[in-house]
Amino acid sequence: MELRVTDLACARGGLPVLEGVSFALAAGRALILRGPNGVGKTTLLRTLAGLQPALEGSVSHPPETIAYAAHADGLKATLSVAENLAFWARIFGTGDIAPALDRMHLRDLADRPAQNLSAGQKRRLGLARLLVTGRPIWMLDEPTVSLDTASVALFGAVVREHLAGGGLALMATHIDLGLDEAEVLELSRFRADPRRAADVFDHGFDEAFL
Numbered sequence: 203m204e205l206r207v208t209d210l211a212c213a214r215g216g217l218p219v220l221e222g223v224s225f226a227l228a229a230g231r232a233l234i235l236r237g238p239n240g241v242g243k244t245t246l247l248r249t250l251a252g253l254q255p256a257l258e259g260s261v262s263h264p265p266e267t268i269a270y271a272a273h274a275d276g277l278k279a280t281l282s283v284a285e286n287l288a289f290w291a292r293i294f295g296t297g298d299i300a301p302a303l304d305r306m307h308l309r310d311l312a313d314r315p316a317q318n319l320s321a322g323q324k325r326r327l328g329l330a331r332l333l334v335t336g337r338p339i340w341m342l343d344e345p346t347v348s349l350d351t352a353s354v355a356l357f358g359a360v361v362r363e364h365l366a367g368g369g370l371a372l373m374a375t376h377i378d379l380g381l382d383e384a385e386v387l388e389l390s391r392f393r394a395d396p397r398r399a400a401d402v403f404d405h406g407f408d409e410a411f412l
């Protein structure tokens with residue numbers, strides 16, 4: 203399996219952000235998106251994950267093959283840790299939540315309502331969701347926010363296991379996850395020409411109205 207992105211252009215809030223984004227990522231590989239604040243890392247991940255349409259270009263894999271971990275953890279506040287994972291396991295059609303509980307060190311917190319977790323514990327639960335999706339391509343937007351050093355190392359190991367199992371990972375992160383073999387894509391060189399704005403509005407897409 204290889205993820206191929208070809209000449210992708212994407213917009214945010216009705217303005218073009220990136221254009222001509224092309225890369226290929228083989229199974230077992232990770233790609234780290236780099237670039238200054240506002241360059242479009244989140245916008246690219248959202249587009250690839252199918253949360254917003256691309257202006258142009260193509261992606262070899264449909265959103266159904268992608269698990270997206272956004273800035274927000276998307277937890278159900280009143281459900282327990284185990285109930286949150288069971289909810290997602292049902293959504294994604296997978297069964298056993300035990301490996302996710304164990305791997306992300308959540309077993310002792312299994313019965314605690316998500317709203318009573320610390321910020322780092324919430325983040326661990328949000329990331330544990332990846333393990334119950336059963337999806338091969340992980341898209342991670344600053345996954346280490348709120349994680350302490352040990353949890354960063356833990357999650358780095360989880361990502362390496364996913365890659366070793368033939369998965370792929372794309373991530374925007376300023377923190378070293380210890381993925382020495384990861385490739386890096388600098389997005390600055392794909393900044394969109396602001397004169398494309400008229401084209402975007404002609405396409406009638408403006409996130410502000412969604």
Ligand SMILES: Nc1ncnc2c1ncn2[C@@H]1O[C@H](COP(=O)(O)OP(=O)(O)OP(=O)(O)O)[C@@H](O)[C@H]1O
Nearest residue numbers: 214215216219237238239240241242243244245246
């Ligand atoms: N909801 C929104 N509506 C309109 N414009 C937005 C919205 N969110 C982001 N933008 C703009 O889109 C551009 C790309 O933002 P994006 O969040 O993709 O950048 P980023 O590289 O992920 O940034 P950071 O490193 O700060 O997380 C920026 O100019 C930003 O101001």
